[in-house]
Amino acid sequence: MPPRSAPTARQRRLGAELRKLRERAGLTSVVAATQLGVTQSRLSAIEGGRYGVSGERVRTFALHYGCSDEALIDALAAMTVGRQRRWWDEYRDVLPADMLDLAELEHHATAIRTTQVSHLPGLLQTIDYARCIFRQHVPKLPAPLLEYRTSLRIKRQQIFLGPHPTPYQAVIHEAALRMRFGGAKVTRAQLTHINEMSEHDHITVRVVPFAAGDFPGSGQTVLYAEGPVPQLDTVQLDTEHGCELLDAEAELVNYRTSMDRFNGLALSPADSREFVHQIIKTL
Incomplete structure (x- = not known):
């Protein structure tokens, strides 16, 4: 899947919220990328909304970042649902x-x-x-x-x-x-x-x-x-x-x-x- 050239505000927001979770966990992008099994550039693209993730991937991120707010995790996972043409x-x-x-x-x-x-x-x-x-x-x-x-x-x-x-x-x-x-x-x-x-x-x-x-x-x-x-x-x-x-x-x-x-x-x-x-x- 190629990176998005022009992510929507909603896609950027999801990436920004994932970045907030990482920062609250006190993890650098280098450490987080290693733990998640992705390259630092891929993690940066995800946090910038330029690369999509699945709901399960969001839950994996939240687990590694120590987030226990189930309502927030569910809401973020819901934001990954395949974007239909509106x-x-x-x-x-x-x-x-x-x-x-x-x-x-x-x-x-x-x-x-x-x-x-x-x-x-x-x-x-x-x-x-x-x-x-x-x-x-x-x-x-x-x-x-x-x-x-x-x-x-x-x-x-x-x-x-x-x-x-x-x-x-x-x-x-x-x-x-x-x-x-x-x-x-x-x-x-x-x-x-x-x-x-x-x-x-x-x-x-x-x-x-x-x-x-x-x-x-x-x-x-x-x-x-x-x-x-x-x-x-x-x-x-x-x-x-x-x-x-x-x-x-x-x-x-x-x-x-x-x-x-x-x-x-x-x-x-x-x-x-x-x-x-x-x-x-x-x-």
Whole structure:
């Protein structure tokens, strides 16, 4: 099996978690490779996500590294399951890899939380609103790429379909609700869509009004994807250069704390729906 030339974020994450286990065991890559019966270069490729391993191989690694956390080991082994072609792979030759990594992250998440200050959550956007957002891209996107990005964003919402939809909580600042991307008509339809989606049992939408005053963080869009075990949680940030994925324990703790504080400022789900309804009436 040749090394992967462009491993996905999920494949890199598995390798990084195996490296963490080795480092916690106090083993150098040279010693670990000898114990595992592989070359140091092969071990490096595995830890970089460039070379795949089986679930049994992961369990062998964990045994040599003295890891006794069965839940974590099971979760890591599950990440090795042969990667089937997914719906987002059809975009692989036309869109940036980090956009596809986000779709994969959401697909595998056990629950998702997000905080939004200037834009409405991508997983709750209408087609018209999403298209308008992508029209603001600098440099301007060619029409085909704009449509590809819009299509990907809408298809990501598949996590809400089926018998086991992903639990989702969005805390949205009033500023984002007041932004009229696409004009009054598009905004009205978008806010109505959010209220309708918030009626589903698995979707919670809460609003932080201007009256709440100060709020934690810098107003950055944050998505927190829970993994099968807390060690595999991931934070996704939107930046001017694409999305950034964070998984260091200290970073996860800081973002959980910040999001909890932001959530504490929000109205109840019922009051939030009424708040959004009142904004709709002004459009």
